[in-house]
Amino acid sequence: MKHHALHLQKLLQSSAWFSRNGIFRSGLAWLMSICFLLGGPQLLPAADDEMIAEVQPKLVKIFGAGGLRNLYSYNTGFLISSEGHIATIWNHVLDQNTVTVILHDGRRYEGKVLGAEPGLDLAIVKIEETQLEHFEIGDPSSGSTFPLAAPGTRIVAFSNMFKVATGDEPVSVIQGVIAARTKLPTRRGAYESSFPGEVYVIDAITNNPGAGGGIVTTVDGRLLGMIGKEVKNADLNTWVNYAIPISHLQQAMTEIMTGNFRSSKNTDDEKKTAGRVPLFHSTDFGIVMLPNVVPRTPAYVDRILPGSAAEVAGLKPNDLILFVGDELVQSCGEFLDQIGRLESGGKVKLIVRRENVLITSELPIPRKSRPPAKPLR
Incomplete structure (x- = not known):
């Protein structure tokens, strides 16, 4: 391949010859094709x-x-x-x-x-x-x-x-x-x-x-x-x-x-939420989700309530919610669970996909008192 490349370099330096003879473009294209065919396979091994x-x-x-x-x-x-x-x-x-x-x-x-x-x-x-x-x-x-x-x-x-x-x-x-x-x-x-x-x-x-x-x-x-x-x-x-x-x-x-596997995500979530009563629902932020008709319905926004925090933040119907904070959302159910685990006060960051664009929004979290935890059985 190195031998072919040296010849190509010399010929390219002689481009004036190609121009004088009126074959610069066609001759150059032909020459590069030949060099690739001769030398390419030596550098680019292909699957058979x-x-x-x-x-x-x-x-x-x-x-x-x-x-x-x-x-x-x-x-x-x-x-x-x-x-x-x-x-x-x-x-x-x-x-x-x-x-x-x-x-x-x-x-x-x-x-x-x-x-x-x-x-x-x-x-x-x-x-x-x-x-x-x-x-x-x-x-x-x-x-x-x-x-x-x-x-x-x-x-x-x-x-x-x-x-x-x-x-x-x-x-x-x-x-x-x-x-x-x-x-x-x-x-x-x-x-x-x-x-x-x-x-x-x-x-x-x-x-x-x-x-x-x-x-x-x-x-x-x-x-x-x-x-x-x-x-x-x-x-x-x-x-x-x-x-x-x-x-x-x-x-x-x-x-x-x-059969010996347990998701690390599920284990961590169970430790964090054992006995807890959800504090928030998506409607607390003005977000009405697509009906949760199958176990893992995609987390699409169905509609936004007028005057809500979601409307102020610029969220729109048909937005697909991908992240709550830094947590990936795989389904509508997961989104509702993560919203329910939020703590009162502060802000929550949502990443949504609108068509092919990722959009980041911040919503204020309302202040609420958490209900007593349910006893574990």
Whole structure:
């Protein structure tokens, strides 16, 4: 490649020759194409068809809640056991009792959410089937781990972005490179992501609607990470493409599959709220939520009461509430719970999504006396 680059440099320095002969543009384009074909593969190793064909059967398409107010209703997932355990992203698509899971060959199953860890953006869905091709996750306690990949590693991303597959069609395949390993600045809702750890930032457009729960592998098919949510920096107005390393998810995956898992978020919340009576309701701030018709109805604002704190703060119907303070909101029920736990006085910060823009609002918290706690049984 270095040899080809030196020749290209000399020829570019002789551009006057191209101009005099009237072939500068066409000749330059032809020359650059030849150099890329000769030298490119030496720098950019690509995944081969055999590897892609081996990985595709381990991917699934997930269809569930959504379709409401332009909220997409599909995810991607990947099999992590021969008995039908599927890892996927924890988001609104799982906001119903069951989801539809479609395998690579078009077979359809009813899937149930076995468990989730919202703090890791991870959920495990189970279908009733055996002898399925899958990724070996292993048991971290026995020393089976997934080493972190370094920046510069070539990757291949698999996902059902934009619902390209609804039956036996293969999911999309994109090639790219790991640009960096870093933490997303989720503080204050800069990004709509609750994952606190280090992620792979990818130099490829991987995080599209439906891509969440897809996978990133090396060019030889080794599992590296799970594609995250669509996230946008509110200050910079930029999107980020990232994947969560499997090493951060491995333990939770194993514990959920074996029934030994308890969400750290639920445990913390139970400690904070044991016996407490909710002090506030969303209507105390002038916010009327969308009816909570399914277990995890998205936290959409239905209407704003005239003259309320919410109206003064600029909140509007159809806003999707993402954060209360620094806490990610996954559903209408979660929003009402978090509002109920607020303490009297001060202010509460809400992050909402309006169309494709993240908006921050502060609302004053009314002063109230908390009722006596209910006795614990």
